[in-house]
Amino acid sequence: MHKFDTNVQHLKYKVLREVARLSWADELLENILDIPNRIITDKKPTVRCCVYKEKAIVAERVKIAMSGNKLNPNVIEVIETACDECPMGGYEVTNACRGCLAHRCMDACKFGAISFDKNHVACIDKSKCKECGACAKVCPYTAIISRRRPCENACKIKAISMNEEKAAAIDNSKCIACGACVYQCPFGAIMDKSYIIDAIDIIKKSESNTKYKVYAVVAPSISSQFRYAKLGQVITGLKELGFHTVVEAALGADMVADSESKELVEKGFLTSSCCPAFVQYIEKNFPELLPHVSHNLSPMATIAKYLKDNDKGCKVIFIGPCTAKKAEVQKESVKPYVDVAMTFEELQAMFDSKDIDISTLSESFLENASYFGRIFARSGGLADAVAQGIREHGDTEFELKACSCDGIEECKIALMKKSKNVLDANFIEGMACVGGCIGGAGCLTHGDRNKSEVDKYGREAFEKTIGDAISVLK
Amino acid sequence: MKVTVCIGSSCHIKGSRQVVEQLQYLISDANLDDKVELGGTFCMGKCQKGVCVTIDDKFFSVTPETTKEFFTENILNKVK
Numbered sequence: 085m086h087k088f089d090t091n092v093q094h095l096k097y098k099v100l101r102e103v104a105r106l107s108w109a110d111e112l113l114e115n116i117l118d119i120p121n122r123i124i125t126d127k128k129p130t131v132r133c134c135v136y137k138e139k140a141i142v143a144e145r146v147k148i149a150m151s152g153n154k155l156n157p158n159v160i161e162v163i164e165t166a167c168d169e170c171p172m173g174g175y176e177v178t179n180a181c182r183g184c185l186a187h188r189c190m191d192a193c194k195f196g197a198i199s200f201d202k203n204h205v206a207c208i209d210k211s212k213c214k215e216c217g218a219c220a221k222v223c224p225y226t227a228i229i230s231r232r233r234p235c236e237n238a239c240k241i242k243a244i245s246m247n248e249e250k251a252a253a254i255d256n257s258k259c260i261a262c263g264a265c266v267y268q269c270p271f272g273a274i275m276d277k278s279y280i281i282d283a284i285d286i287i288k289k290s291e292s293n294t295k296y297k298v299y300a301v302v303a304p305s306i307s308s309q310f311r312y313a314k315l316g317q318v319i320t321g322l323k324e325l326g327f328h329t330v331v332e333a334a335l336g337a338d339m340v341a342d343s344e345s346k347e348l349v350e351k352g353f354l355t356s357s358c359c360p361a362f363v364q365y366i367e368k369n370f371p372e373l374l375p376h377v378s379h380n381l382s383p384m385a386t387i388a389k390y391l392k393d394n395d396k397g398c399k400v401i402f403i404g405p406c407t408a409k410k411a412e413v414q415k416e417s418v419k420p421y422v423d424v425a426m427t428f429e430e431l432q433a434m435f436d437s438k439d440i441d442i443s444t445l446s447e448s449f450l451e452n453a454s455y456f457g458r459i460f461a462r463s464g465g466l467a468d469a470v471a472q473g474i475r476e477h478g479d480t481e482f483e484l485k486a487c488s489c490d491g492i493e494e495c496k497i498a499l500m501k502k503s504k505n506v507l508d509a510n511f512i513e514g515m516a517c518v519g520g521c522i523g524g525a526g527c528l529t530h531g532d533r534n535k536s537e538v539d540k541y542g543r544e545a546f547e548k549t550i551g552d553a554i555s556v557l558k
Numbered sequence: 559m560k561v562t563v564c565i566g567s568s569c570h571i572k573g574s575r576q577v578v579e580q581l582q583y584l585i586s587d588a589n590l591d592d593k594v595e596l597g598g599t600f601c602m603g604k605c606q607k608g609v610c611v612t613i614d615d616k617f618f619s620v621t622p623e624t625t626k627e628f629f630t631e632n633i634l635n636k637v638k
Contacts, residue, residue, distance in 0.1 A: 299600065319567075329566055329601035394597060449567035452600075546571060556565040556578045556598055 087312065087432060089529055092272035097433050098123050099142060100278060103149045104437035107284040112150075119146050131271070141166045145275065152277035158256045159277045159410040160266060166273035167251040173231035174215050177206045180227035189219035189228060238268035240493045241365065258368060262361040262492065262516040263407030263525025276407040276427070276525065280434060283424045286399045287326040296397045297328040301387055301422075303404030304334040304453070304461040305521045307541030308534035309428045315541070316447025322403075322431075323448065324440050333404065334453030336387030337460040337469065338553040340380045345473025347378055348511055349482045355499075355512040356466055358382050359521075360412035362495055362514030370499045381418065383460060384409060388421035390557060399423045403431050405524030408516065427526025451546045454553035458542040462535045463490040463520035465542075467513045469550065476551050486511045491518035559594045559637055562612045563620075566601035569608035576622035577609050584629045593637050 088094050102119050106112040120139035132138045144163045147153070152161050183204030190198040190206070197212035198219060206228070208219070220228040230237070235252050236244050243258035244265055252265075252273060265274045290298045300322045310318045319330050340358065348354045357363055357378040366373055381389065388400040402409060402425045409425040412418055426434075435442055456472050459465030467486035474482055487509035489495040495514045501507035517523035522534040547553040561581065565574050578598065585594050602610040607619040613632055620628045 328603075331566075331600050391600070394599065449571055451567040451570045452565075547575070552575065556563075556570075556575050558582075 087528055088429075092270070093429060093528070095123075095142075095272060096145065096275065097429060097436075099145045099149050100280060100430055100433035101437045103146060103278075104280055104284060104434050107281045108288070108437060112281070116146065117143075119143070137165070145272075148275045149278045150281055151279050152275075156256075158254060158259055159261050159407060159414075160254060160259060160263060161275055161277060162252050162254055163273050163275060164249065164251040166271055167269075168271045168273065169250040170233045171231060172233055172236070172246060174210065175208055175213060175217065175220060175228055176231055177208060178227050178229055180225045181205045181223075182225055182227070184224070186224070188222040188224070192218040192222045194218070234268045234270055235265040235274060238264040240264070240491070241369075241496070260361040260364040260368070260492070260516060261408040261411040264517070266407060267525040267530075276410060278426070278430055279410065279424045280426055280430050283401050283426055283434070286401065286423055290326070290328075290399065292326065293328040296399055297395060298326065298399045298401065299388075299391050299395075300327040300330045301333050301336070301384060301391075301400055301402045302330055302450070303384070303402070303406070303521060304332065304337070304458045304538060304541065305405045305524065305527065305534070306403070306428065307458070307461070308522050308537040309405075309528050310432075310442065311529065313443040313445075314447055315450060317442045317445045319448040319450045320445040321435055321440050321442035324445070325434060325438060327401070328398075330448075330450060331387060331391065332450060332452040332457070333383050333387055333402065334457035334460060335553060335557075336383035336385070336390070336457075337466075338453050338457035338550045339386045339390070339557070340378075340383050341456055341460075341466075341469035341473045341550050342476075342554055344378050344380050345470045345477060345479075347380070348470060348484070349474060349477070349479045351376075353510050354378050355502075356514055358460065358466060359408070359515050359517075360406070361408035361492070361516035362489075364408065364411070365492060365495060365514075365516065366499065369496075370503055373499060373503060376502075381421075382412065383457070384425075385412070385418045385421050388418075392421050401426065403428065405521050405527040406517075407525045427524075428528050429526050432528055452553070453545060454547040454550050455542040455545045456550050457553060458545055459538060461521045461538045463515050463518075464488045464513070465520065465538075466515075467511065470511060470513075473550055476549060484511060485509045486513060488513040488515075490515060490520070491523075492516045559633065560597065560614055561594055561633065562597045562599050564600070564602050564608060564610035565598040566605075568601075568605035569610055572608040573622040574609045577611070577620055577625050580622065580625040581629060581633075584626065585633070588634055590633070590637060594633060 120142040124138045195212045197209045243255045247253040384402050413422040413425045456469035467488045609620050611618045611620045
């Protein structure tokens, strides 16, 4: 299995594939209770205490694969029975501590939480420890480790805590739906809701695109995914699934770069609006900065709006690396344009639900956007595109000072500085995922190569400038 | 008169941008802006015949080289 990074993704994929397979055949309701039996076929448990618990958890996964708990507005959901209730010890001293003379750990601790026992081994007083990690950083033997839960560790905005039953709980008032916890939980206890049955329904009811046309809008990070096949084969696969045609979200990015660069010159300061998790973060934590958020719709919504304006009644399904896009399409401002948002993980499940082996297909073209629209997929790309937009408009007097924030922690720092008026930049590019969209939770695979794949895809673009790419739209 | 040029991937590679740009110029040069509505679409399903163009649902296969001829024959002469 080389399609995924982890077994968690693989299990989730198997559930999605089964739900999709039954959806295509209109047999989902009759067979829904049988899905856990089809997926857990071993007589002995592989992770949990017994196969019955494993099946019960799969049943919960089926629910989430079918758009989950409707009463919970968040698109990210915890499966409480799947949460292994990991210990939460905070910082602990391991037996690697040699009881040295230097005591750097004690000096580093600003809270006086470190003392030494009769064997000169360091001890942490939990009542004083603030979990800052300063002691762990300075120990020359790396003897102090963090025993924080992987989900809490992944959630840099501290939206995850433990409930009374010791299971993970998401604070919806803080969560930005970035999906970091989904990707990081080693037990797969947090999942993003899936709307693939809605996508399948839309495709089926189009009656081979005769009732209305169904457009697939794909994010540029697709160039770093489905590595076992060529991008052109993925595009053919999408058409085999029943999409009328495939359009690059990167063309929407070109449109955004064009208007955002104008908006920036006009207003003098701007934060980007492409990343829905970043925008949600501002809404929830820095509402006073909202007037500075670019008024542009995201690239996805921008190109979807164009499609809907020019082909009345058509349907648009977005496919990307992002779980937060699923929340974005529920916003009143985006709802009219995008019918369903799904991830690359879900697309793989959809291909396999129809037994489409994309590696055997012929190649189709995907050629709408410029280099600059395409590099939106990686950190720094948006700022480069805005700089290009300013150049193309001939606004030579305007000096762009971009602050590209790679991951939500960097976003937080930049926004904090801006709110105190000490940020030395006039444009904040905010990307909640580290690396940009290529680090998104809905990617099949993550890795260092993804950035170079996106850059390569960018360089291969037929159109070299933003202006040329969008000239056909006027 | 509604003229629609395919700007989907396949036609894009065959030069739909050049076709659109030429038509934009030719239409405004002939003062036909209020009579001819130029629009774009993504894929007409006849990718082999690109660049695909329709005039009020009638199909034409155009290239950047034949755009001027196409314009004179099917737009300029018909609209007058």
